Each structure stands twice: as structure tokens, then as C-alpha cells.
Amino acid sequence: MSLTDLKFKIDPNIKTPMWLQIRNELFDCLYKDILRPGQLIPNEKTLVGLFNVSIGTVRKAIGALEKEGILIRKQGLGTFVCQHDDRSFLFKFFHIFFNDSDVKHIPEVELDSFKIRKANKTEMKLLNIPKENNKVFHIYNKLGFQSKVHSVDKIVIAAAKFSLLTEEILVNRHNTIYNLFQNKFNVFITHTSERIKATLVDKKISQMLGIEMGTPILKIERLGYTYHDEIVELRTSYVNTTEVEYIREQYSLVGE
Amino acid sequence: MSLTDLKFKIDPNIKTPMWLQIRNELFDCLYKDILRPGQLIPNEKTLVGLFNVSIGTVRKAIGALEKEGILIRKQGLGTFVCQHDDRSFLFKFFHIFFNDSDVKHIPEVELDSFKIRKANKTEMKLLNIPKENNKVFHIYNKLGFQSKVHSVDKIVIAAAKFSLLTEEILVNRHNTIYNLFQNKFNVFITHTSERIKATLVDKKISQMLGIEMGTPILKIERLGYTYHDEIVELRTSYVNTTEVEYIREQYSLVGE
DNA sequence: CAGTGGTCTAGACCACATT
DNA sequence: ATGTGGTCTAGACCACTGT
Numbered sequence: 179m180s181l182t183d184l185k186f187k188i189d190p191n192i193k194t195p196m197w198l199q200i201r202n203e204l205f206d207c208l209y210k211d212i213l214r215p216g217q218l219i220p221n222e223k224t225l226v227g228l229f230n231v232s233i234g235t236v237r238k239a240i241g242a243l244e245k246e247g248i249l250i251r252k253q254g255l256g257t258f259v260c261q262h263d264d265r266s267f268l269f270k271f272f273h274i275f276f277n278d279s280d281v282k283h284i285p286e287v288e289l290d291s292f293k294i295r296k297a298n299k300t301e302m303k304l305l306n307i308p309k310e311n312n313k314v315f316h317i318y319n320k321l322g323f324q325s326k327v328h329s330v331d332k333i334v335i336a337a338a339k340f341s342l343l344t345e346e347i348l349v350n351r352h353n354t355i356y357n358l359f360q361n362k363f364n365v366f367i368t369h370t371s372e373r374i375k376a377t378l379v380d381k382k383i384s385q386m387l388g389i390e391m392g393t394p395i396l397k398i399e400r401l402g403y404t405y406h407d408e409i410v411e412l413r414t415s416y417v418n419t420t421e422v423e424y425i426r427e428q429y430s431l432v433g434e
Numbered sequence: 435m436s437l438t439d440l441k442f443k444i445d446p447n448i449k450t451p452m453w454l455q456i457r458n459e460l461f462d463c464l465y466k467d468i469l470r471p472g473q474l475i476p477n478e479k480t481l482v483g484l485f486n487v488s489i490g491t492v493r494k495a496i497g498a499l500e501k502e503g504i505l506i507r508k509q510g511l512g513t514f515v516c517q518h519d520d521r522s523f524l525f526k527f528f529h530i531f532f533n534d535s536d537v538k539h540i541p542e543v544e545l546d547s548f549k550i551r552k553a554n555k556t557e558m559k560l561l562n563i564p565k566e567n568n569k570v571f572h573i574y575n576k577l578g579f580q581s582k583v584h585s586v587d588k589i590v591i592a593a594a595k596f597s598l599l600t601e602e603i604l605v606n607r608h609n610t611i612y613n614l615f616q617n618k619f620n621v622f623i624t625h626t627s628e629r630i631k632a633t634l635v636d637k638k639i640s641q642m643l644g645i646e647m648g649t650p651i652l653k654i655e656r657l658g659y660t661y662h663d664e665i666v667e668l669r670t671s672y673v674n675t676t677e678v679e680y681i682r683e684q685y686s687l688v689g690e
Numbered sequence: 691c692a693g694t695g696g697t698c699t700a701g702a703c704c705a706c707a708t709t
Numbered sequence: 710a711t712g713t714g715g716t717c718t719a720g721a722c723c724a725c726t727g728t
Contacts (some may be wrong), residue, residue: 232718253695254726313594369681375675376632376650394632394650419631427627432501488699509714510707
């Protein structure tokens with residue numbers, strides 16, 4: 179099924195601007211899997227014919243999706259659906275830096291454990307898991323640099339959404355987890371929310387981090403969202419901030 | 435001095451697009467104090483005459499500054515310079531929420547101490563303070579809700595940039611500190627960067643927070659920037675995350 | 691080279707807010 | 710009623726990319 183096979187009706191008389199209608203139609207194509215991450219979308223002229231509007235209107239719709247991080251325009255090439263292989267997307271949601279350094283380091287990731295188990299109530303609610311098929315994957319990753327672990331990530335995802343995921347697939351991936359989600363399971367993480375607390379490390383995590391029990395660490399609870407604000411990943415990061423820091427730069431973009 | 439009194443020359447033949455040239459000219463007006471926060475800028479038609487371009491080009495320039503959080507368009511009214519009184523700007527850089535709550539609470543702020551002292555080396559470097567006139571204001575604020583303190587902010591700013599600041603002015607402000615910076619000292623905070631660590635609270639801060647020494651807390655080091663990436667504020671926040679959390683929502687905006 | 695998106699024009703008409 | 714920004718048109722030309 180290709181986008182150009184579809185017929186769209188854009189109504190100039192309703193309250194919603196035509197460019198927003200087009201933006202929503204294109205967004206739905208992502209959701210409905212007619213467009214996939216990395217794919218080239220039809221050029222502007224084709225879209226003009228498809229939606230029967232002028233080129234400026236198409237450009238406004240594409241511009242909106244570009245701002246949202248859904249599409250990316252490349253002059254001379256075309257407009258593509260963003261993916262987690264793109265330079266700008268890799269480690270987009272990774273915020274750990276070395277002390278006083280402005281350079282994001284790419285962490286070494288090592289799988290610590292991989293389990294399948296029943297979801298608890300919170301997980302069932304957040305991940306929208308039905309009672310009948312309530313299995314989740316439960317993963318522990320160790321993150322570090324030069325064999326020095328600074329973080330432990332606990333990841334919980336619905337087994338139904340990531341069926342056929344195995345420890346082997348997870349270990350043998352050659353990219354980020356979000357890239358794996360995208361390519362093998364067609365789940366594209368669009369945005370995240372994080373809640374950060376300071377706690378004393380417990381026994382289990384202290385062993386994984388290789389630090390003394392009772393050391394203060396960051397506990398970061400992340401929700402990973404995909405299209406239409408659907409939560410698909412629960413991640414808890416435990417960070418030993420002795421040698422690294424959590425960084426946030428905030429420009430006053432109104433949207434944020 | 436008004437914007438409409440000036441003459442601008444936009445060159446269509448150079449590499450920089452005309453809309454970017456216009457964006458830069460308008461930005462410089464902010465920096466040079468020809469435009470001030472809250473002020474209404476000339477309407478689009480006037481700008482068309484001023485820059486001698488078509489209206490679409492002006493709109494693109496304004497759109498860029500709007501995305502940056504510098505200008506805000508209000509249909510039917512005009513385009514204004516953003517200020518820290520605007521709904522969307524108030525507490526834009528405040529990220530503390532109650533546990534599991536999605537509502538940002540507006541904290542009660544109480545001045546704890548106000549001092550003037552010499553800057554140390556780091557402060558001189560970051561705030562670009564000369565050797566001759568190297569005084570800084572050193573402020574401690576307590577933040578909380580219903581008389582329960584959850585955070586302590588240590589603020590350091592150059593005395594030269596905020597001359598005439600007194601404890602009284604600080605206490606009697608009826609708005610955020612960034613609003614005070616903007617209105618009394620003409621310093622507009624455009625963006626910030628924060629580096630977060632987990633630490634054990636020391637004696638001084640534990641007393642201010644009213645908690646036991648050795649409790650784990652967040653230590654957040656913030657740099658506050660104004661136009662042209664000039665650092666004007668050093669702020670260290672110490673947060674007791676027993677009842678509150680630090681929150682970050684990240685949409686995949688390419689710019690961030 | 692042909693095809694892509696990026697810039698720019700010179701309007702028209704609409705929705706919204708104030709007077 | 711007037712003036713503001715918001716939407717939309719129907720093009721032209723430029724800059725960039727891969728063949």
C-alpha cells in the first residue's frame with residue numbers, strides 16, 4: 179500500500195485549516211503503517227496533486243511534522259520519515275555526560291538480565307495490557323564507559339507488542355534499543371517524559387553499579403511514547419553521578 | 435529610539451536568506467534595547483516597508499523568532515516581544531512537581547540570605563567578570579509549598595550587571611526573579627542549561643531544608659543565559675525529592 | 691543533467707480583538 | 710468598523726543532490 183494510491187479529501191470550509199488536515203492525514207499514514215521510518219515520502223508537487231491544494235499549504239503541513247520530529251526534509255533529496263538511525267535521533271533521549279564535559283559520550287551497553295514475567299497493576303495500566311495476555315519483558319542493562327558502569331537501566335515492555343523478542347536479538351543488535359524497537363517491531367519512540375529523584379542505592383543496584391550500598395544516586399523514571407501518546411516502554415535508570423551528570427538544555431521553545 | 439526610525443538594508447544577493455537577515459536585524463534590536471520585553475513590534479505591513487521585502491518573507495523571519503521563544507504573535511492584536519510575565523513564560527524554567535502529579539505547583543519563595551562578596555575564579559570566568567569590579571550578589575532562597583520547604587536555591591549574579599539590587603527590592607518583588615531581572619535590570623533570560631547530580635545533603639543545606647544530614651538530594655547546577663549566549667546567572671538548586679520530583683518532557687524537536 | 695526542497699513574490703480572503 | 714495576524718494561492722527562481 180502506497181501513499182499515492184490513496185485518495186484524500188481536504189475540506190476548505192471547515193474550521194480546521196487545510197494544512198492541519200493534511201498534517202493529520204500524513205500523521206495517520208505513519209500510525210497506519212503506510213509510511214515507515216526512513217521512507218521517502220512523495221515530493222511536494224505530488225502531494226499538491228494528492229491533496230488538491232497549493233504548494234505553500236503542503237509545505238506548511240510538512241513543516242509542522244518536521245518541527246515535531248516526525249519528518250525530515252533533505253534539500254535535493256526529498257522528505258523522509260525520521261528514524262532512530264539518523265544522526266540527530268541517535269541517543270536523542272540519552273542525557274548522561276561526563277562531569278564538566280559538553281560532549282555526549284556514547285555509552286557501552288551490556289545486557290545484565292532478560293526475563294519474561296507477569297505485569298503488575300501499574301504496568302498493566304500504563305502499558306495498557308489486557309488481563310488475559312499480561313506478560314512483559316523485564317530487562318536490566320548496564321551502561322558505562324571503558325568498562326566502568328555508571329548506570330543501570332530497568333526496562334519493561336509488553337510482550338504482546340514485542341513478541342518474538344529474544345535475549346539473542348537484544349544482545350546482537352548493532353544499534354540503540356529504540357532502533358531495534360523501530361526496525362524489528364515497528365514501534366517508533368516519538369517522545370519521553372522523565373521524573374527524577376535522588377535516592378540511596380539499594381543492594382541489588384549497588385552490586386550492578388559496583389558501588390557501596392547507600393551511595394546517593396539518581397533514579398529516573400521514564401515513560402516512552404509512540405504515536406498518539408501511547409506508552410510503550412517503562413524505563414527506570416539508576417545513575418551513579420560520581421563521574422557523570424544528567425544534562426538538560428532548555429531553549430524557550432513555546433511548545434516544550 | 436523606535437524601530438520604525440531605523441533604516442535597514444536587506445541584501446538579496448548574498449548567501450544568507452533574506453528572512454534570516456531580517457531575523458538577525460530584529461534580534462539585534464532586542465540586544466541593543468530598541469525592542470524590550472512586552473513591547474508591541476510594528477505590524478507586518480510596516481515591516482514589509484521597512485525591509486523592502488514581501489510579506490511572506492517577513493512572516494518567515496517572525497516565525498523563526500517565535501519558535502525561539504523571542505517573539506509571540508497574537509492574532510488580532512499584533513506581535514510582541516516575549517516577557518517573563520506571560521503565562522507561557524512564568525515558571526518556564528521551574529521543573530519541580532509533586533510526586534505523581536502532572537500539575538506544576540507554584541512555589542512559595544522565601545529569601546533566606548542576601549550578601550555581596552567577591553567572585554571566585556569560576557564565577558569570574560563564567561559570568562565574564564573583570565578583575566577590577568569583581569563583586570557578586572550571593573542569594574539563598576527557600577522554595578516550598580504550605581510552609582514545607584523542598585528546595586534551596588543559591589543564586590550568584592554579577593553586581594555590575596544588577597547594580598542597585600537590594601534585599602528590599604528582592605523581597606518586595608511580586609513575581610518571579612527572572613521577571614525582576616527583566617523589568618528592573620533589563621536582563622532577559624532566554625535559555626538555561628542544567629547539570630544534575632545526586633548527593634548527600636551537607637549541614638548547612640540540611641538545616642535550611644529541615645531534613646537530617648546525609649539525606650540524598652538533587653543538586654542542580656543551572657546556567658542562565660541571555661541574548662547572544664551570555665551567562666548572567668549561576669544557580670545551584672538543592673532539592674529534597676521526598677515529596678517532589680524533577681520533571682522533563684522531551685518531544686523530538688530537532689532543535690533541542 | 692533532472693529532480694528535489696528552499697526562497698521569494700504579490701496578492702486575496704478569513705478569523706480574531708479592540709474601539 | 711478597523712486593524713491585526715492566519716490561511717491560501719499560483720506561480721518564479723535558486724541551491725543542492727545524485728546520476
